[in-house]
Amino acid sequence: MPGSKDLDPSSSPRALLGAELRHAREATGLSQDELGQSLFVSGSFIGQLEAGTRRVQPDMALKLDEILGTNGFFERNCKAVNRSKYPDHFAEAAEAETIATAIRQYAPMLFPGLLQTPAYARAVNRAYDPTAPEETIDEWVEGRMVRTRLLDHPTKPLLWAVLDEAVLRRETGGRAVMAEALRHVAGLARRGRVIVQVLPFSTGAHKSMEGSMRLMDFEDAPPLVYFEGPGTGRLEDDPATVSKLRFTFELLTASALSPEKSLALIESVAQDYAHEEHP
Known part of the structure; x- marks a missing residue:
């Protein structure tokens, strides 16, 4: 080796x-x-x-x-x-993404953590635990915002996200929060910092209907894939599994709208949310 x-x-x-x-x-x-x-x-x-x-x-x-x-x-x-501010099921994946050269992610229900705004992250975390003290929610949001600083670098890591249209349509935190979240993602895409595609409802059935996935590539180590569910997560390095999921991601990008059409849709939905919030 x-x-x-x-x-x-x-x-x-x-x-x-x-x-x-x-x-x-x-x-x-x-x-x-x-x-x-x-x-x-x-x-x-x-x-x-x-x-x-x-x-x-x-x-x-x-x-x-x-x-x-x-x-x-x-x-x-x-x-x-091994001490971490992240939950045990996610800590290893969160630490791995800090040294990844490329992250490719399919998100079926919510914006990936690296693309979230503080208000959107707060709404998501509050939904995860409706009875958590406000200080705990503050800590969780801060942890997520620390992760987003990865995108402060102008080019690394490559982040390519395929968002199900449900991510855009599921009103999380209210219309103002959604408008801000969508504009944030659109801004990153317009600056060329991330590649974003939307998988429209019109696509129908597709290969990743069972859930989200995240593929991570590294300069000096084999690639990893991370699967996540409610309160659970698994990091996998089996070459056959990684290869299969890479093919799945490629199929998703082929079925999704182009980056240009995706950006237009994201900005249009953001405008709809903003208009309905302030008629």
Whole structure:
């Protein structure tokens, strides 16, 4: 398996732990595949740990210390590195997207987190938990807004979103909130920062009717796909699964409106919401 490029340990605790894992593995003369065999995982999974796209879990940390002779280093550090402000089912995916070179996402019901405005995110989180204290909602919204800062970079990562028309039509937070959310997405698209396509109702049945999906590509690690449901999520690196879902995304983009027609529809619906809010 090709060796990964040098990491910048200052970039994140996960990158530091990955760099230490690579250093310890190479010091023992093991390849990624050989270490993976000892842990009953693939060599590509070891590569993902070293690149920082996957977490070192506590049970694996114990085995790493035993195999690599690292005197409890990974056991001591994996818990601290794995602390996250995101829910457990989403934390690994949220951290992976920060180092992704490209994110391709199909959203069937709501705007992807990276495209949300604070008011829209607040409405979504309040719907998720109607009885949560306001301070908790504030924390959740702040966490989502931190994620959106990924788009502050002019070109990275590539974000390509296919939005079901239901995303545009489902009134979330009121008409003013929807108008603002749609204009925000339209602004990002007009600046060329994101590619957005709308999958219209007229498409009818399609290959991803069962739910959302997010494909992530990386410079030095294999791609990942993330599936999400109510309060649950799963990160998958199986090449066959990733390939199948990539094909699904390609079919969705072929069935969706072009980026130009999608932008026109988004701006038209935003205008409708704004007009109805302020007749």
